[in-house]
Amino acid sequence: MLDSVQMFRISAMTRRLPRSFRAAALVAIATAVATSGCAINQQREVEIGTDYAKQVEQQLPIIRDAEIVRYINLLGDSLARVTDTRGLDWSFAVVDDMTLNAFAIPGGFIFINRGLVAKATSLAQVAGVLGHEIGHVTKRHSVKQMQQRQGTAFGVAAVCVLTDACNSGAAQSAIDLAAGGVFSKFSRDDEAEADREGIETAIRAGIDPNGVPELFQLLLDERKSRPTGVETFFISHPLEESRISATRQLIATVPPERLRGLVRDNPAFQAFKRRLAALPPSPEKKPAAPAKPPGAR
Numbered sequence: 001m002l003d004s005v006q007m008f009r010i011s012a013m014t015r016r017l018p019r020s021f022r023a024a025a026l027v028a029i030a031t032a033v034a035t036s037g038c039a040i041n042q043q044r045e046v047e048i049g050t051d052y053a054k055q056v057e058q059q060l061p062i063i064r065d066a067e068i069v070r071y072i073n074l075l076g077d078s079l080a081r082v083t084d085t086r087g088l089d090w091s092f093a094v095v096d097d098m099t100l101n102a103f104a105i106p107g108g109f110i111f112i113n114r115g116l117v118a119k120a121t122s123l124a125q126v127a128g129v130l131g132h133e134i135g136h137v138t139k140r141h142s143v144k145q146m147q148q149r150q151g152t153a154f155g156v157a158a159v160c161v162l163t164d165a166c167n168s169g170a171a172q173s174a175i176d177l178a179a180g181g182v183f184s185k186f187s188r189d190d191e192a193e194a195d196r197e198g199i200e201t202a203i204r205a206g207i208d209p210n211g212v213p214e215l216f217q218l219l220l221d222e223r224k225s226r227p228t229g230v231e232t233f234f235i236s237h238p239l240e241e242s243r244i245s246a247t248r249q250l251i252a253t254v255p256p257e258r259l260r261g262l263v264r265d266n267p268a269f270q271a272f273k274r275r276l277a278a279l280p281p282s283p284e285k286k287p288a289a290p291a292k293p294p295g296a297r
């Protein structure tokens with residue numbers, strides 16, 4: 001249960017949200033915190049995740065185009081089913097946002113930004129991102145944080161930011177909406193584990209795992225070529241070169257026969273990309289809030 005100090009803290013955290021959303025965020029956060037005192041079983045994980053996913057879908061511009069929805073779920077399910085052993089009901093969505101991001105919510109809800117798909121050049125790269133996010137869910141990284149942080153911190157939002165940009169303004173806008181400004185940042189170990197999961201999942205699904213380091217490289221190149229503008233978060237929270245080399249080294253240890261014949265790209269993916277590009281421009285975003293100092297909540 002929550003004591004009065006906890007309730008005060010939760011209340012303070014949601015103060016800057018619109019009134020209508022604040023109530024929902026309060027309930028969701030309080031529920032998650034109250035739940036965090038004991039082990040969170042799969043049913044609770046799904047309940048918490050469903051609540052958050054609903055809020056995200058209400059507050060972020062989700063692309064509803066039937067063909068886009070169909071394809072991202074087809075691709076996502078083809079990856080999830082080769083690694084999920086718990087029978088989760090997975091859901092994948094494209095956010096109409098041109099910043100480069102993707103995130104996962106416990107229970108099997110994966111979101112990828114339109115901008116990340118636009119930047120990717122092959123099926124393997126997008127599959128790598130989805131595999132990474134799926135890995136955060138299957139390894140229950142956010143759930144473990146919820147269980148560990150009872151009472152002292154409210155790391156409940158389960159937002160994975162691929163670019164390690166959790167404190168940035170760009171990432172913050174999604175996070176505010178998802179969890180009333182409260183979120184947990186995955187540890188380096190969790191990120192490395194999700195990278196390994198992304199590689200293994202891609203291979204099992206018959207897709208070239210080199211998409212994982214390739215996409216990291218694209219993000220790094222983006223940072224070099226466009227150091228200002230919407231991608232300013234790359235400056236304060238750079239993607240580490242070591243993550244690229246670590247994933248490349250891991251792929252180098254995979255027996256060659258497992259890598260033979262894997263798919264790098266296909267016409268269906270390119271058709272998906274073209275359809276996404278042909279949609280009306282993404283909605284204007286309000287200016288990003290200034291980045292918070294590390295550790296700020």
Ligand SMILES: [Zn+2]
Pocket residue numbers: 132136160161162186191194
């Ligand atoms: Zn991650």
